[in-house]
Amino acid sequence: MKITSTRTITDKEGYEAMLYTLTAYWQATNSTDLTDILSGGEYLAPDIPADSAFWAYWQEAIEKVRREGPPPLKVLS
Secondary structure: OOOOOOOOOOHHHHHHHHHHHHHHHHHHHOOOOHHHHHHHHOEEEOOEEOOHHHHHHHHHHHHHHHHHOOOOOOOOO
């Protein structure tokens, strides 16, 4: 699947989308291994992600930020 999106997001939306993406990836895979995450997000060829599901997580995360705003604050005890 080739990425063809030309939409832009703010720095803040990007950061919040990253948080949602990493949470979705962790929930789907139970992996806390950074190499798993990075290998899913890298490109195999220009605009072609190694794992198309990772791109889907990213797009879902962007929409979630726009719909719901930032992830909930973590309460530290």
